[in-house]
Amino acid sequence: MRIVFFVAALLAFGCSQETAVESQTTDTGQADAVEAAAQTAAEPVIEVNPNKNAYFGDTHVHTILSFDAYIMGTRRTPDDAYEFAKGGAIEHASGFKMQMKKPLDFLAVSDHAFYLGMMRELADEEGPYGDHRLSEVVAGATSAQGSTAAFQAVLGHLRDRDPNAPDDLDDRDVRRSAWQEVIESAERHNDPGNFTAFIGYEFTSSGPGAQNLHRNVIFRNDKVPAIPFSRLDSINPEDLWAWMDTNRDQGIESLAIPHNPNGSDGWMFERTYFQSDKPIDAAYAELRMRNEPLVENSQVKGTSDTHPLLSPNDEWADFELMELRIASTLPSRPEGSYVRNALLNGMLIEEETGTNPYKFGVIAASDTHNAAGSFEEDNYWSKTGLMDINPVNRGSVPLPDSDPASPEYASGASNFWGASGLAGVWAESNTRDALYDSFRRKETFATSGPHIRVRFFGGRGLDASLEGTDDVIATAYANGVPMGGEINGPGDEAPSFYLWASKDPDTEKLQRLQIIKGWIEDGDRKEAVFDVACSDGGQVDPATNRCPDNGASVDIATCATTPDVGASELSATWTDPGFDPGQRAFYYVRVLENPKCRWSTWDAIRAGTPPNPNMHATIQDRAWSSPIWFNPS
Template sequence: MRIRHSLALPTLLCLIVACQAADNAVPNAGFEEVAGKAPKAWSLPGYDGCRFTVDETTAHTGTRSIRVDGLDPEKQNRFVQAWRVDVPLPEEGKVWFIGWAKGKDLGHGRLNVLHKDKAGKVLLNQGIGSLNGTFDWREFGQPLAQVKDAVSVQLVIGIQKSKGTIWFDDLYLGPRDVATGTLALSPSSQHTAGAILPAVFTFTVGEGGMQPGGQVALQWNNWRRSREFRILKPQVTCAAAGAKLTLTRPPRKKSWPPTPQPVDTVVKLTSDAPLPAGTEIQIPCQLRFSKHSNVTASIFGTIAAGAGRLSTRTEKILLEPQGGTATQLVCMAEPRPLVGKPGRVTVAVTDPAGNPADTFTGTVQFTPVPGMKLPASYTFTAEDTGSHDFPLVCPAGQVTRIAVQSGKLRAISNPVLPRSPEKPGIYFGDIHSHCEISGDGVGDPDQGYDYARRFHGLDFAGLSDHSPRNDKWKRVMEVGDRHNDPGRFVTVLGFEWSSGPFGHRNAYYPGAKGPEMPKLKSNMKPWFDWLAERNVEAVVIPHHTNTQAAQILASGRPAWEPCDWSVIDHRYQRLVEICQNRGSFEAPNGPDKELRILRKDVGASVQTALAMGHRLGFIGSTDTHSGRPGSGNARAAMVTMDFTRRGLWSALHDRSCYATTGSHTLVFFSVNGEPMGSELKAPADQPRRITWRAIGTSPIKRVDLLRNNQVVKSWTGTGDDMTGAFAHTARLDGTEWWYLRVLQKDTHIAWSSPIWIDPR
């Protein structure tokens, strides 16, 4: 199996083995041979923010070791600042990478192995260990993953965004035949998503038994997936006579970056007598499964059998949540179909957590509406797997909401208002979401697009993972293209670039392909210049602008900071994500419960940017990391005649779009007859005539009209379909921007993109 993240080694785990030099593939493994300032066979790194030296004052054996000093984490631009050496893979046997390390005030030491093919292409980056703190010489080790077509490996040993010092000595790469035990789970590893059930993890001690002081540990294979699962109330039992064992749970690291493979539970043998081979150590517990059926997680055991015995890993146990019983109906309809032409309504069935109830075979009935063409009922089949699209013709000139039920399950669709051919359609989707392609996301991308289309009933979606490069970027493009279905479900190609000091931005392209994120020291002006030099069509959209991360880096700075509005290029940055799952970022002086502003103001709200002169349209998108676009409190609404990738991208570029907190509210807004996103020029004495209409998914509480960030007129709600008009006759002495804010009684909000008027 491939191992994608590094193994966190707690100070408890000690790996002790004597490696035979004859088997060792590592050149100059003890660093005793030196040429100039570097050990022979190893190149001297030249990275900023750290220092690499050969140290003759400390060693595990011999007289020398190699050393890395972290000086300035902010200047450490590479993922790992490391000593590196390329080593051919031994042809036979199970290959281990083993060595010794020592640390002082260490923030984050990293040990990785890059598996390479004949051409030198990296096939897998395997994490071997993550070390921190102050500790004396400690052994680390792990068997290498078996990677097809790999002929060599590069050993990478150093630090990541860290202060402090780490030393390395006595490295070994070669065969090792160790059988120290196994791990099993009962009952099975497949259960209903969200279930909490009694479970028992059983370690069986392997050949040679376990010596006093030996220990076993449960360890997650991936930090992000592990957060979806929990081992609750673990205990330890062992039937061996006189056996005494203690159970501890190391605290999870709260600072960023997280421990890639966190240790969950450690059991140590504290009695004086050893445990013989075949002894069972059981950890009864409550095991909570992820509430999302698209998220799996692997857990494995580490077994340190005691002094003189190498610590090993067991095979992984894959935990697989399953969708539950149907408890919810979802009904979403195409909001603006052509008059007299079939639109689309999607009916889906889910469990309480929104997972597909893919075995549902019940019957749904539609409430008839005069002039509406829709089947009276439909019985789901196994082939539907919980979702079905129906052709729908709604009566012209009126708003229709489709009601559907199945037994006690009921749902009502979003409002549908047919349009004439000269009017644009309105399409709802989510273009900011993450899946397993991002290190902090979960879920298969194919499943993500399928879910967005069939269970959220979205018109479009985009997986915008974190700076995917090479094979990851290729996968992003291929999966998106596979699910793109113009006229029904459009996929939008893009990615996220996350900068600590400058804020987070997503880039979107108009077609099936586009350049991956370039490797630049700063993604602000250099990135905009890079796009312009290559004549790249792109729209760049910042998000969660007015907040910062709670996680703190080793440097003491937040993992990410507010949007830096001082550097902008309006050729590309023409929009802002005004709302997402972290709330709204419309206005300063938060929190504001009514406006869904959840975070403290840090000086970078959307209104702050507008007041600086930035002409930004609005979208909403979730920023979900669940692998399910549309899961959360935000939507982007595109107003366009062309329901294709190019058409949606042009709507973004032209600011012909608006934002909601998740509702498919219809918003129509114009100034002097021009639509949202427009830039107008007008004589100084010309009145600004505003017209609007809002059709809510629930009764409207209030509609606010804002000029230059200030409310100039409010209308109290009178139902779920409202219209209004306003004339502003004051002299136009400078630039004005106008936008509409619609607040529903169920707390959902919609914001039109602004319209700008300049004096002629």
């Protein structure tokens, strides 16, 4: 008679459901009372610093909802990603716990909009997609080999499908419900004053030859569209911006942050409209700048600041280069693929059209597909889940069956990846509004991983008397513009700059502080690197604009670094010796740490093998500020 009893209970439960619906008003009333009590007990006080604090975060994180992250074995959710950002430990696809030395201040989960949540459905062999031809291969993505097979199968589906026929993997209901998960998770974790959770997604467009055009769309607050605009709607970024404009008219404010221009084969920063011969004009420039005030200049898949072929006189240009197009083995040409080059081209276009489409600030981010960014060289888990968690699969440790006398290494894209990067934001408080306003003002900086802080001000009212004064920042704000700002002509007097950087308390000391200048001279693009402050009492040689070597080195056998060398802070006031009031110019800061072991060397030491000779054994982690522009009258 147990069954009868159970049925009775079920039927009774069915009735009580009805009651529950009818009595909802009463329940809500109680909930309000509890909430009100909680509010009066502890009204949160949001700290505000008018001189602004540096907040560190990651605007580029993939979770179980991204098609590729799922295939790579990642089962961590947006909630897990936010827990990790707040300092928690979460599990990698292969089972170990990932945790940072210190938490972040803000995070945006940015899953691929197309096929959002879809792989989870495919892998459910008994769900509505259990009979799909890709179901089995996706469900089998539980090893490096299985992941690779599934990744190729899904990319193949994307590549080979008839663009004019409906895509049977594009299920609007699945996407909509996954997008709701993204929104709800950000709402749960947003904690004004302590931690900011942005709602965002990735628009994953690329050209027909794997020319990368990806960007992350970040929303100001909880006013977001019902469903994101994806590559299945259009691969043309201009259509994305038009969509963002339309949203803005309806009170939905967002910005897009392009990433991996290094893998775009010149498509990210072109001189023409998308797939067209039509040169960029003022209308394009305004549309783009209205929607893309920032660019991601560094992340796990390489740094896009500049390339040695573009900046032959920059000794530090060969930094974490990734010279392939994204998700391919095709080479990516440097012109049009790097930030410094685009800043220069933007000024050229401005001379022709009156508007600069590339007057952007910089941030860095992780692009992790583990729901957890990997920012520390000695605590590295790469980015593609099961596919490259084994050091052998990312080329840092020899193939197991290779001859120790002449070791051979796997050669995959992971070989060119690194423990980068972080977004730095100067804001008055840690809230969505304050941080988003700073994004818009470009009062941002980028780091290749460490929590390096960098201040940068320019103007005619800044002089050497600022240095070392107590109210230096308030004075700099009052008399100059911060990073992301502009100084305008007329006036023959050269603007001066105040710059100041401090180290991450948990990483290496600083070696040198630099200004990178780009300018247009008689229609030609020019650039120069100036050391402006040196560690250990060194003085800049005025003939070479270089600091003396501070002697910092790394023991590759142990990763020990030279003790007592380097600076905790570096600062300077600087005036451009080559200033010409008739030339357009930009200036930005780069600050370099002392060298330390790169992740690949840590891998090799732990495996007891020599570092891969084709990889840099050491790294000089660094930070870059957004530029300050000079506009002649």
